[in-house]
Amino acid sequence: MSYLRAVLNNNTALEIKHLENIIKYGKKLGHNTSKYEKELAKIEKRENTTSSKTATKNKVQKTQTAKKVTKTKPKPKTNSLNYTVKNVYTKNNMIVIDFYTNITKKHIDYSIDKTKYSNLYLFDIKGSFKDARPTKLEISGIDRIYIIQKQKSLLHIKVRDKNKLNPIYIVNKKQIIIKFLNIGSNVNSNTTKTNTNRNIINVNRYKRKVVVIDAGHGGKDVGAVGSNKKYEKKVVLAVGKYLYNILKKRGYDVYITRKGDTFIEVRNRTILANKKNADIFLSIHANSIAKSKAHKVKGVETFFLSPARSARAKRVAAKENSSDVRSMSLATKNSFLTVLNQSKITASNKLAIDVQQNMLYTLQQKYKDTVDGGVREGPFWVLVGAQMPSILIEVGYISHPTEGKRLYKSSYQKLLANGIANGIDSYFLKNP
Template structure:
């Protein structure tokens, strides 16, 4: 008997360890392929992109990880690719349950979700306020599920289509609802149901606000709700480019990019803190930091956005001509110009592909994030130009535009990230200007205003 148990245990251990070795093997393969894939994106090598995507799907399947993103991308690149919906069953019953808990409705998913899974809107028809939550997912028991919360006149739950579960709250007292996302859950909370006092205060507040902003009343309400949900304290990581042994662009030894961008970054931090943001710098002194460590820091701080600050330089024969401010967001190089600037900024310390960043690939694949970064870059660029031109005149500040480029420093960031070129160190006039406190403070103000307006809209 004893020996049978022993053999049995050994068998279990053995099978587990074999499984572990197997998993480890595919994990390594998966990781290595991600890097190769990333490199192929950055070098715009479509053939390799397809090759590595196929491998990623293969290894992903073995590891039982979600490869939907890769397959979508593969389908986009290779029209002959047959899109197999591996996760069909996953999507089909992605919502496990919809339950009530006190004044909240809890929606449980069979996988981790993010903010994009919920879309909120509201309407007022006659005297009834309607809060509409469209939730990405399929819940087979939507129809029989009945939830009632005191104070809410009606709660409707139904599968709008095969991909969207709708949850509609109707109430006459304009209740405040907020939603939270917590791993596999969406929690919709209905506020100010219980105490009468609170209700009065809320009402008072809202009538005040309504008087103030009668015109965009609905917007106002939406923003209040958003604010409650995602606290206004957004975290921003500012990355002053280069540092230490890497001085970046330079002019006659005395004007160094690393010093100028550090000063601007510090002014930017002050400006943003004044606006109520939580701000961190990747370096606060003349110190060398490897590129991947800069975004790693931002990831660790759970930053909402990542801003890398740089100054430009042109080749000697173009030094008198090249000037202006530019904003970049991460994307494969499209133009020769973006490639050249990227090559300059990438020089820092990227020795081949000797770095690893677990989620870098997702950042690239996540088109939503690229779009967000693009939007942010537009806001920053607009506000930088506005602030600088007000001071120096339109002619003197050239709009270098919003561009996309394959910047390594942006690759590892899990959040929308933008690289700013604050001007040309090499230009006789602009080079001098950007080393003055006046310009540095102004551009910092412009960037901060741009960031603020980005967050107000998104």
């Protein structure tokens, strides 16, 4: 936390000191520290520029934050009262529709109209948008996007393209996100002549994100056990494999630690993620509790790595850590916890929030009784070695009479995987 605090407080001397420590200990542990070395070089360079420059820079930053603060405050109600849609815009080749209030899947209806020469994707959105006509949307690689206020409370978003775009949409709280699964390949083939310079820059920035999925336990390590010998290792492998396929279809580079019933040591699980230079690492697990409480405790929860040890995190961590506690010395664990992973905590926390929210939302569409276990922090050794934002997902309680049964159903496993995938989309949308 001290490194983060130094950054947040703009304490350069402290920031440099902590970075030097991270590099020193990281090297001792055989980690790749080039990222931190670059960061250090950047700060040192920044320090060498004249103090007047820094002063103006600080001034600019200050006014920007001031602006941001006023932005988040609700605008005068005269505008928002009559309109339910706040804004429609594009971000990372996706269309984003922001509402003033929370919405549900009922707010969007999707249809497709195919002709020989083009595909028309039509999104009927329950809402009214003040700037429907004047707002123009462009995504490089897509022929045309129209926004039309069809009726007083029906907004049309039409997307026309000669290629198949395979759109999907995510509804979460006050937002609808429309993503085009096939845009990557179209973008590449269209960039040569037709697009402007600006678009080409955008295209170059478009990089496939790398996701590594870890299906927990496996082989001799069965994980948690529910009634009738329901094994955690089986449930999490199924969810992991569904997630693998969904993310592939959505254009991610995806890897999974195991595709069968094999035993993998905890520390080896993150090696794959580090080797593939993954953008995020997700470890999938299922929870359980003593028989006496089995019918009371259920729900989904998401953890991110931190030294924090709440009673609940301790209980879950003790269970998940038990399969491979001896593979790392306590000193190694502690040095990782206090040094290397600190800068990843914030990003991991954000990822955990997006995954938890979307997983819960998706499940509750069909299973209203799904319990929100929330986002929590804890010391999970499986996440310790990861050099990227990483989370541990508990997809439910295998010990619960109904939830345990659901976890064994493939339709439920697919629902879970879709929810997690939506969370990942949502995270990368906000953190490109």
